[in-house]
Amino acid sequence: MKPGTLEPHPTESREPDPRAAERRPSQLPQLDFDDHGSSKNYWWVWLLLFGLIAYGCYRLYEYENAKKDANASKKGMAMRPRNIPVGGATAHLGDMPVYLQGLGTVTAFNTVTVKTRIDGQLTGVNFKEGQFVHQGDILASIDARPYQVALDQAKGTLDQAKGGLAKDQAALRDAQANYSRDQALFNAQVIAKQQLDTQLATADQIRGSIESDQATIASDQAAIDSAKLNLTYTKITAPLSGRIGLRLVDAGNMVHAADATGLAIIAQLQPISVLFSIPEDQLQSVLQKLQGGAKLRADAYDRDQTKMLAQGTLLTVDNEIDATTGTSRLKAVFPNSDYALFPNQFVNIRLWLDTHRGVTIIPAVAIQRGPTGAFVYLIRDDNTVAVRALKVGLTVGNDVSIDDGLQPGDKVVVDGAEKLTEGMTVTVRQLNGSQAGERPRGQKRQQQGKQQ
Numbered sequence: 001m002k003p004g005t006l007e008p009h010p011t012e013s014r015e016p017d018p019r020a021a022e023r024r025p026s027q028l029p030q031l032d033f034d035d036h037g038s039s040k041n042y043w044w045v046w047l048l049l050f051g052l053i054a055y056g057c058y059r060l061y062e063y064e065n066a067k068k069d070a071n072a073s074k075k076g077m078a079m080r081p082r083n084i085p086v087g088g089a090t091a092h093l094g095d096m097p098v099y100l101q102g103l104g105t106v107t108a109f110n111t112v113t114v115k116t117r118i119d120g121q122l123t124g125v126n127f128k129e130g131q132f133v134h135q136g137d138i139l140a141s142i143d144a145r146p147y148q149v150a151l152d153q154a155k156g157t158l159d160q161a162k163g164g165l166a167k168d169q170a171a172l173r174d175a176q177a178n179y180s181r182d183q184a185l186f187n188a189q190v191i192a193k194q195q196l197d198t199q200l201a202t203a204d205q206i207r208g209s210i211e212s213d214q215a216t217i218a219s220d221q222a223a224i225d226s227a228k229l230n231l232t233y234t235k236i237t238a239p240l241s242g243r244i245g246l247r248l249v250d251a252g253n254m255v256h257a258a259d260a261t262g263l264a265i266i267a268q269l270q271p272i273s274v275l276f277s278i279p280e281d282q283l284q285s286v287l288q289k290l291q292g293g294a295k296l297r298a299d300a301y302d303r304d305q306t307k308m309l310a311q312g313t314l315l316t317v318d319n320e321i322d323a324t325t326g327t328s329r330l331k332a333v334f335p336n337s338d339y340a341l342f343p344n345q346f347v348n349i350r351l352w353l354d355t356h357r358g359v360t361i362i363p364a365v366a367i368q369r370g371p372t373g374a375f376v377y378l379i380r381d382d383n384t385v386a387v388r389a390l391k392v393g394l395t396v397g398n399d400v401s402i403d404d405g406l407q408p409g410d411k412v413v414v415d416g417a418e419k420l421t422e423g424m425t426v427t428v429r430q431l432n433g434s435q436a437g438e439r440p441r442g443q444k445r446q447q448q449g450k451q452q
Helices: 018-023 036-041 043-079 145-187 193-233 280-291 433-437
Strands: 083-090 092-108 111-114 120-125 138-142 235-237 242-244 264-267 272-279 297-301 308-322 327-334 346-363 368-370 373-379 385-389 391-396 399-404 411-415 425-430
Touching (some): 083 373, 092 280, 092 327, 092 399, 145 193, 193 235, 272 280, 280 308, 280 346, 297 327, 346 391, 346 411
Parallel strands (some): 083 425
Antiparallel strands (some): 083 411, 092 272, 092 346, 242 264, 297 308, 297 346, 308 327, 346 399, 373 385, 391 399
């Protein structure tokens, strides 16, 4: 035996085991890897899948057709004429006022600074700030004792002068009597001519003293009157009726007639005036009315020109034109019974010159502007619109007069005109006067007054 080989165990035998042969199968089974039964069992899945795909294609086809029909319907509606809703107003006959407009400042008709006429200590203030005072009301008082003393002294001096006058008058009567006696004695040649002349001179001297006494009495009487007047000035009274302002000096202070500031300022508010300016080109029309004796009405409006504050009349025109601004100043007077106007208040003045009667009037918002000028959209009887050129006259507030292009009864578009073109069909909703005259928010207010 070669080395490295295994020898059989002596007890092992190479003979086959008959029981092992019995345990082996007689024939091995054949494996079929193609499962034909499984493919036959899932045929319905493929059928369902193809059915879903076919249904999806059908739905997609229907969706595309519906989309095409909708687009065609929209195009058809766009091609058809639409009835656009618009607001309309009817042109009517009316009166249109002609006025001039200017910016004015309210000024007190009279303004007085209350001052003292004498020097002294202010002992009392009898008014409340902002109070309405009447002419003659006592506003303040000054210590009157020094002026009472001066009055008493003047009266004493007057009495003394009157006593001197009485003395001189008695001396004059005595001198005249002596002169008469001396004249009789001279005629009888008892006394000399010199004695008679001396007595005459004495009488004349006494007459001069009497005249001096009379002048002194007149001077003393004037001093008394002055003292009485100063005593009256210790009561400071209101020189006019009006509204008094803030107190400028308190009681207890010394006041002087030479003081620059006074005790208070009184402004007359009833009536009250307004100073306003108009261009110099419009001055001639105002002067012609005034020269003809016309009484021109002036209305005061607030800053927004929406609320009328007061009505008055034109008082006068300034005597010159301001060369720097080319305007002329005018003064109007207002009763101001309800105190609607206050000094230094800014107002808009409308000065009425004339009234155009029987003109065609439409709302100002109906006016459109184009390259060829002003026009409106006219609403025909068949509810179609037409572009109508016109000539605009006056604009007052929310109304405008039409000189040419419209007739009373014509309907015009006042709302929704930005959507319109010539020949379009509209649905009209009639607006009342207030709605037709309203302007869209943000639209610039049209200039009021006479338009050329």
